[in-house]
Amino acid sequence: MRTKEVRIGKVKIGGDNPIAVQSMTSTLTHDVKSTVGQIERLVNAGCEIVRVAIPTWKDLRAFKEIRKILPDVPLVADIHFNHKLAIAAIESGADKIRINPGNIGGRERVNEIIKVAKEHNVPIRIGVNSGSLELDLIDKHGGVTAEAMVESALKWVKYFEDQDFTDIVISVKSASVPMTIKAYRELSRKTHYPLHLGVTEAGPQYMGIIKSAIGIGTLLADGIGDTIRVSLTADPVEEVRAAWEILKALEIRARGPMLISCPTCGRTRVNLLKIVGEVEKLLQDVKLPIKVAVMGCEVNGPGEAKDADIGVAAEPGRGVIFRKGKIIRKVKEEEIPQALLEEIKKFSEDQS
Numbered sequence: 001m002r003t004k005e006v007r008i009g010k011v012k013i014g015g016d017n018p019i020a021v022q023s024m025t026s027t028l029t030h031d032v033k034s035t036v037g038q039i040e041r042l043v044n045a046g047c048e049i050v051r052v053a054i055p056t057w058k059d060l061r062a063f064k065e066i067r068k069i070l071p072d073v074p075l076v077a078d079i080h081f082n083h084k085l086a087i088a089a090i091e092s093g094a095d096k097i098r099i100n101p102g103n104i105g106g107r108e109r110v111n112e113i114i115k116v117a118k119e120h121n122v123p124i125r126i127g128v129n130s131g132s133l134e135l136d137l138i139d140k141h142g143g144v145t146a147e148a149m150v151e152s153a154l155k156w157v158k159y160f161e162d163q164d165f166t167d168i169v170i171s172v173k174s175a176s177v178p179m180t181i182k183a184y185r186e187l188s189r190k191t192h193y194p195l196h197l198g199v200t201e202a203g204p205q206y207m208g209i210i211k212s213a214i215g216i217g218t219l220l221a222d223g224i225g226d227t228i229r230v231s232l233t234a235d236p237v238e239e240v241r242a243a244w245e246i247l248k249a250l251e252i253r254a255r256g257p258m259l260i261s262c263p264t265c266g267r268t269r270v271n272l273l274k275i276v277g278e279v280e281k282l283l284q285d286v287k288l289p290i291k292v293a294v295m296g297c298e299v300n301g302p303g304e305a306k307d308a309d310i311g312v313a314a315e316p317g318r319g320v321i322f323r324k325g326k327i328i329r330k331v332k333e334e335e336i337p338q339a340l341l342e343e344i345k346k347f348s349e350d351q352s
């Protein structure tokens with residue numbers, strides 16, 4: 001279903017807009033210097049919407065300063081429990097707020113937030129999490145289930161609509177990948193509001209990326225989702241990198257290089273792990289969406305990676321560099337990463 005378009009500062013999600021990458025700062029928000037520094041790192045890594053937690057008034061005052069320092073970055077204020085903080089965040093320039101309406105302290109308070117959001121044209125994400133579902137819904141569904149999360153989200157959507165507020169984004173996150181997938185699939189059949197995808201509390205980097213890639217990736221492959229957030233117990237820059245890799249792997253959006261490398265086998269006669277590690281590092285500064293292949297031998301080198309823009313197939317002690325499947329030069333093993341970078345630069349220049 002084509003979703004409704006919602007504007008979050010300079011970024012639009014829903015409708016025909018690209019799927020936006022978002023993350024959340026992990027610094028103490030009231031530490032303005034660190035928070036601004038982290039937001040800048042996130043934006044450099046490709047984060048298009050940045051969420052900031054505002055648990056206290058001290059953090060709210062800091063948020064005002066951050067807003068002034070970074071006027072162009074789409075900032076989302078994440079608020080729990082305190083409707084006055086939510087209202088103040090909107091009045092301080094938040095481009096969107098995220099609340100769980102079930103924990104704001106009653107419908108009157110939710111109404112007050114809606115009123116101010118409407119006056120400022122600020123969208124609200126109704127963020128339902130499996131960990132904070134209403135007790136009556138848990139009872140009704142016999143536990144925390146995908147159906148219960150969807151019912152909670154749609155109940156609040158209906159409530160917001162009854163207050164004549166439709167600038168809505170929805171999320172129904174669970175730490176369980178199957179439950180997350182089930183909930184979003186059901187939700188997408190029942191609503192036209194844009195969906196913020198994510199597997200919550202996905203875990204440390206390795207496990208979290210796998211869970212997020214399966215959960216978010218499955219839904220994106222189904223055509224569901226308008227913005228994504230990978231949640232990791234790690235530097236949030238890693239969340240942004242992982243989100244982009246998911247979008248790139250599904251060929252939904254391109255950003256920077258796609259690195260193809262072989263798993264190595266008994267034919268490998270160079271230190272391919274070291275070469276790939278070095279190439280990966282060098283590619284971090286390359287912006288062009290280019291396909292780069294690093295293959296451990298000539299058997300499957302240019303052949304298997306022939307659609308790569310630039311690649312190398314290793315031979316004992318050296319590398320055969322190829323461009324679009326055609327061999328262009330041969331270099332010593334230790335020169336492979338640098339030679340690839342030179343050829344990538346030439347390729348980039350030829351494209352511009």
Ligand code: SF4
Nearest residue numbers: 262264265296297300
């Ligand atoms: S490209 Fe060559 S070295 Fe790499 S896995 Fe395939 S056969 Fe083995």
